[in-house]
Amino acid sequence: MSNTRQSWYEAGARERIAALVDPASFAEFIGPERREISPHLSIFDLPTQFDDGIVVGCGAIGGTPVFVAAQEGRFMGGAVGEVHGAKLTGLLRAAKAVARDVVIAFDTGGVRLQEANAGEIAIAEIMRGVVEARMAGVRVVGLIGGRAGCYGGGGLIAGCCSTLIVSEQGRISVTGPEVIETNKGVEEFDSRDRSFVWRTMGGKHRTLIGGADVFVEDDTMAFRDATRAALARAPKLDGNTLAAEQARLERRITRFGEASDATDIWQLLGIDDPWAIPDMPATGFATLADTYRERADDAR
Amino acid sequence: MRQWNTRKALREERIAAGGVFANAKAIDPKHLVDFLEAVLRPGDRVCIEGDNQKQADVLARGLADMDPARIHDLHMVQSGVVLPEHLDIFDSGIAKRLDFSYSGPQSARIARMLFGGKIELGAIHTYLELFARYFVDLTPQVALIAAVSADRHGNLYTGPNTEDTPTVVEATSFGSGLVIAQVGEIVDTLPRVDIPGDQVHFVLDAGRPFYVEPLFTRDPAAMTETQILTAMMAIKGLYEPYGVRRLNHGIGFNTAAIELLLPTYGEKLGLKGKICTHWALNPHPTLIPAIEAGWVEQVHCFGSEVGMEDYLAARPDIFFTGPDGSLRSNRAFSQTAGLYACDMFIGSTLQIDLSGHSSTITANRIAGFGGAPNMGSDARGRRHPSAPWLQAGAEADPDTPAPLRRGRKLVVQIGETFGEGNAPLFVEKLSALELAEKLDLDLAPVMVYADDTTHIVTEEGIANLLLCRNADEREQAIRGVAGFTEIGRGRDKTMLERLRARKIIQRPEDLGIDPLDANRNMLAARSIKDLMLASGGLYRPPSRFRNW
C-alpha cells in the first residue's frame, strides 16, 4: 500500500542495511543494546545515541557474506566521533583479516566537531583500513545518497573505495557549502542556491566527471542491485591502479580546469543541453551519462 | 435640480487629468507617479491588487512614491496586504484608512502599525464579505489591478492567476470608478480576453510580469510522522464514514499530507471514487499524485500556483481552462463554491479554545482571515442535500424530523497538539481576544467560530463536536484530543472514557491505525522532485523548492 519505491535518501541506517542484505542475514557488532556511546558528548550536554550513529555488522548479499556499515545521517549529521570511527576501523581490519568484502553506506558531514581530534584520527585510521584491505584483495563499495551527503573526511574515505554508487541526492565533497560561503564569501559559493550546490557536488555531476562509478535511482533496491554488481567486479589496488588514477585526475584538470560551472564541464563532455541535466529522471540520465561521461573504472 | 451623473463626471475628469501622462490608454512609464497624482484625489477610496497571490507591484511602488502633500488620507480597500509598499503608504500619510482580508507576510508590521495608530482600521473581512462590500458601501473610486498582458484597446489577459480581478473591475468600472491595469506586456492579439477593454481606462506596460507568491506549495520533505498520523486519522475517521466527495483543504502540512495519502492509504481503504472527487482548491502541487492516480474529477481554483501552469493546461478535464488552454481562476466564484457547494472544510489553525473557537492571531501578528471562514462556516442559506451534509445534520440534531432538519457542513480543524516553537494548539483564552481588547475592537478576530466547528483532529484523536450534547461534554471532548498541553492534562479521565464509548472521541487505536504505518514511506511523494516526476515533468517548481 505504501509507495512501492523505498527512498534511500529517506531511509535510516538500519533500514538501508535491511534493504541491502538478504532477509534475516544481518548480525550487528556492538549493537545499540550495548550502549557503547560517545564518552565526549556529555561535555557539551549533548544527547548521545546508543549506536553512536553507525551500524556495523555482517550479512549476506545474494548469498555472499559481506561486512556492512551504515552511517546515520540524522544523528549529528552522521559525523564521525571516536566510537563511531573505531567501529568502522575495526570492521575494515576484520575485512582484511578474513578477506571479506565491505559495503559502506555513507551519510556524513565529516568529523564530529565536539570530538574533532578523535574524529580526525579516526578518519585517517579508516582510510588506512580501506586501503590496506583493498591491497589485500578486498572490495570496499561505497554507497552515497543520504541526507547528510558525504563531506569532509567522509569524502576522503569515499575516495579510497573501490566502487562508488550514487544517487542524484548524494553529494560528495570535502568542504561543505556553508563553510565555503562563511570563509570565502557568497560570491565564491552561495550555499542557499540549492540547485547550484547539487550541480556542483551532487551525484549527477560526480558521475559525469568520473567521481562516482554507478548512478542509481533514489531507491533502496537500486542501491542493492548496483552493490551486487559492484561486488562481482575484480578487486585491485596496486601501483598500476594509482598510476591510472594519477593520469585520470591530471586529465580532469587539463580538460576542465578552466570551467566555472558544472554545466560548462557537461558541455565540454559533449552534452548538447547541459541545463536539462538536473531535471532528467534517473534512467534517462544514466543512459545519457554512459555515452558522455568520464569514468574511473580501474583508475580508482 | 440634482445632478445624477456626478460620479461619471468625476471619472471623466480623472481620465482627462491622467491623459496628460498617457498616450490614449497607455501610461508613460516614466511618468507613473505624475499620472497617479493626477488621477487620484485626497480621501479617495482605492483598491489595489493586493490579492492573496498576485500583486500589482509596480503600481504599488508608484503609489508609495507619490507626494503625501498632494495625495493623502486614501482609504485602501484591498483583499491582500502583502507588499511592504502596501503599508509604507500608511507610514507616509498617503493612506489613512484600511479595509482588508489577508495580511500574511505583513502580519507583524500591520499589528505594530495598528497598535501605533498609523492605520485607521475599517474592518478585517473574509474575501466574500469584502467583495460583497465592493458592491454595497466600499465601491472603489480607483482600482489598480494586475494582468499578464493587454492589447491596444485595453482588453486584458489575466492568465492563470485571474484571482480577484473580475470582481474588482466589475465593482469599480460599473460603479463609475477608474480602472488602471499593470501588465507584463502589450501585444497585438491576446490569448483570451478576461477583462473587456471598455472596462479598463488606463494600462501601464510594466515590462515584466507581476509578482506572484508560491503560497500553496508544501514540500513533502518537511512532513512529519505526526502529520502523517493525523492525516490517516482524518481519512479513516472522517472522509470515509461521511463519504466526503466535495471539499476544500486549507494550506497546512496536515492537509497536504492527506492529499499525498490518497493514492496510498486511501487506495488501501478502497476509497477511490468514494471521497475527494470534487474540489474548490488552489492547484496544490501535493494534489498531483492523487490527480494522476485518477482520484480527482474536478477542481475549481481561487488562483493559480507558481510552476503549475503547464500541468494545469495539460489537464483540462480536471481544471477550468480558457480557449487558450491556460487555467482560469476566480476567487469570488471559488469562495462561493467553497461556501455553498462543498460538504467539508478542513484546515489548520494556531489556537483553539475550550469551546472550540479557533484563530490564527498570535500576540503580535494579525494575519487576517482570507477565505478560511467562508469555507469554514456552515452555509445557512444552503438548501440542496448531500449524504455527508445530512449525516452531520442528523448527528447534531437527532430529534428534529428529517424533512425539517438543516444539514451541517463538516468544518474540521486539524493539527498537532504542539505547533511551531512548541506553542500549544489549545489555549484557555485566544490571543484574538487580547488583541480585541488592546485595539478596542467590537469583534475578536475569530477565524472559525465554535458553533461552526464540527470536528477537531490531532495526533491524540478525533473529537466529534456534533455529538456533544452540552458545553461540558464539548469541553471534555476538546481536552480529550489536546494531548499533553495544559488543556489536555486537565482532562477528566472517567468522562473521557464515556465520550470514547459514544465515539465522541476516537483514538488512533480505536480507528485501527497502526503507529508503524505513520511513516513517510506512506506518502505518494516525499519530495518536490517526486511531485515534478509524478507530473511527467509538467510541474516546474520554483528554484527555492529545488534541491537538485
Add this chain to the structure above:
Amino acid sequence: MTPAEILDSLFPAGHAVTAEIDLLFGRGMLESGTVHVIGATGRAPIGIDQAIRLSAAVLEITSIDDAAPILFLVDTASQRMSRRDELLGLSEYLAHLAKSLLLAEARGHRTIGLLYGGSAAGAFIATALACGTLVALPGAHPEVMDLPSMARVTKLPIPVLEEKAKATPVFAPGLDNLVRVGGIAEVWDAGRSLSEQLTALLATPRAGDDRATFGSAQHGRTKAAAVASEILAVAGR
C-alpha cells in the same frame, strides 16, 4: 624553524631539495642512506593542483624499488576552500594523495610525516596523517577545527570551550592534544640534531597502525582501541 633550517639539521651531509612555490621535492642523505623528501609548506591550503603534484612525486618514488623512506614536511592551512576545487572533485585528489602514501608504505618505503607548522582538516588527513609515522617539532599547531568556528556551531563562548579543553584533549586544537589522542608519535627536540632523531626513528621498526593504542595509553582516546579490537575479534572469527 624554517624548511631550510630543518633540512640542514636533518641532512648535514647534504640534500638536493627544490621548492616549487609552496611544495618541496628532492632527497637528502643520512648515514643510513637516502631519504626522499617532499613537502607542503608556507601554511598554504592544499587544493587539487597541490595534491596532484604531490601524489605524482610519491608515485614516482614508489615506482623506484629502493625501499628508501619518504619524509613529508608539513606546514599547511586546511584544504583549499573554493568552488573550483570542489567542482573538480577535491575529495578524490586528497584521497589519491593519501592512497599514494599508503601504497608507498606497502611497497617498503617508510613514510614519515614531519609536522613543523600548521595543518588542518582535510589537508592534515591527506598529508601528515596518511604517513606511517607522524612526528612533530615543538611549535607545530595542528588544528582540526578552530575554536572560533567551534564556538559558532556549539553556541558556547570561547572561554567556556577553553575551560572544557582543560579536561579533555579530544576537541581543542594544538600539538599536545593531538599527541594525547595518539595522532603524533613523537615530538622531537628542536635543540638536538634532527638527523639523529630521524635516524633513531628509522631504526625502530613500525608495527601496524598503533595510534589508537597510543591514544588509549595517554587517556586521550579511551574507547577507540577497545572498540576496534572487539569488532576485529568478533568479526574476524
Add this chain to the structure above:
Amino acid sequence: MEILHFDIAAPTSAGGTRAMALVGVVASGNLEVLVERSDAPDRCAIEISTAAHGFRDLWTAVAEDFVARRAAGGLRIAINDGGARPDTVSLRLAQGVRMIEEPEA
C-alpha cells in the same frame, strides 16, 4: 543531561517474542527509543536521558498515559531525547511497543 527514571504498573503485557526493538533517531525534535524485555510482566521501566531540562512533569504524564494505553508490561525502555515534542514521544513509544511485537526482520 537530565536523567529521569520511571517504573510504572502496567495493565497489559507486551506481545511478541523479539528481544529488542529500536525506533527513531537522536536529532533535533526527535528521539530514539530502545525497547528491551525485563523480568516483571506487570511493570514498565522507562529511563530518559534528555538535554531539555525541567520537563519532569510532562514526561511523567506522557509515560503514564503510554503505559495505560499500550501493551507495555514487561518492557524496559531507554530513551535518548533530542528535544522531541510530547506528540513525537508518544508516537515513538507506540511504535516501539508495536515493533517488539513484530517478528525479527
